[in-house]
Amino acid sequence: MKSKTKFLLMIMVFILILTLSGCKYSNVQANDERVNSNSKENSIRGKEGDNKNSDIMKDFRNMVENNNEPVDLINYIDENIEKVLPEERVEMIEKLELIQEKYIEKYASELFADDYQAELLSLSEIPQLRSQSKEDIKEYLFFNEANVEKITNDNLKELISKIIQGKYRLINLEGAFYPIIDYEALKVYDKYISDELKDYIDIKAMDSNEPTIIDGSLMISFDELAERLMAVENYIKKHSEGIRCEELLRLYGTYLIFYLEGADNTPIYDEETYKIKDEVLSSYKKTMKSKDTVLSYIIGKYMNIIEENQFIIDEDIISQITVLHNEAIAKLEECK
Known part of the structure; x- marks a missing residue:
């Protein structure tokens, strides 16, 4: 018990x-x-x-x-x-x-x-x-x-x-x-x-x-996580007056933290070299190709920071995540 x-x-x-x-x-x-x-x-x-x-x-x-x-x-x-x-x-x-x-x-x-x-x-x-x-x-x-x-x-x-x-x-x-x-x-x-309720149920059904995460480990790929982020972003833009916007905005913020940082047992970097994982880097590059989305804009800024640091994920990089997260949420709230 x-x-x-x-x-x-x-x-x-x-x-x-x-x-x-x-x-x-x-x-x-x-x-x-x-x-x-x-x-x-x-x-x-x-x-x-x-x-x-x-x-x-x-x-x-x-x-x-x-x-x-x-x-x-x-x-x-x-x-x-x-x-x-x-x-x-x-x-x-x-x-x-x-x-x-x-x-x-x-x-x-x-x-x-x-x-x-x-x-x-x-x-x-x-x-x-x-x-x-x-x-x-x-x-x-x-x-x-x-x-x-x-x-x-x-x-x-x-x-x-x-x-x-x-x-x-x-x-x-x-x-x-x-x-x-x-x-x-x-x-x-x-x-x-x-349509609003159907879209909401579709997102929750994912x-x-x-x-997304079990026992500190991501259960889906970073590409799949990006897809979930985009689904939530599209919902917020499409149903800006919906009564579920605040709830899904919080969900978006949670997903975004995982996408930028990973999870305890699934970090975005190799734990020996601290270099960003190829899977994550590939996903970020795909996301950047999405036009006119908050997510592509934020990932573009994040990639610039990572590249300037020679693709090493250290405390300086991690410290930028909160700033990027808050900027993403603020931009999405402008859609409401």
Whole structure:
């Protein structure tokens, strides 16, 4: 059994990358032009339809207010999402995510009851990921849903089924499984929601499918990290008035630090020569070719500094990262 303090620390560190939740939706914003609709949907606007629609949303909001579990909300959404207005469909998915976030700690605590973790690990083939290669970690990082039927403890089987049906994944962090929101699974609602929400889910799905960092090591290449940075930058520019901009701006800042500096176990330089790695240098050169982006501008400045230092990454180079990070964030905020 892990202590609550260690659990909270681990969840906070991982969620910094995977499920940043700094932007809580105090109100729902949606533009009908951003939502796919057809004549059948528009017919809901009749008086009888309005009354029925009002009852559906009233019941849904009551479920949210009463903190019904994600699986209950999903069942209700699946049954009713085609019966409500486009903006209300967006509201449903936004509030579902809020409830999913609220239940992460509760489900994680329940997963440490009895010998639950031992049984989950026994079904996952690799009991301790830290000693494995990066390829093995990627392959065995998530609990295989096909193994649910192999769980012998009925209470655990019920819990895992409920978590998965609530559109979570179980990820192995330091030899224990924790729930994270499965944003890839939320894409089933793409045809019902706004472009802004779809783009947001696409970005979040990158990390729920393949985490950026685990145990101080980058799990993706620097080229892939650059792609994630560009996706977030494009989102901020495209949806400058969106209610998720602040959240994704923080995510961009986190990605950028990793791109400029690397991680504890994945620095951008060779640890013997302190020379910048070829992989990183190649990625920076590719990024610089992207026209009219904040990222290419910042990397261009960074490359000039690195070249002047004979491609050696020392304290003088590292000291420039905060300045470059702050400049990038300021430039992106100008887009809002």
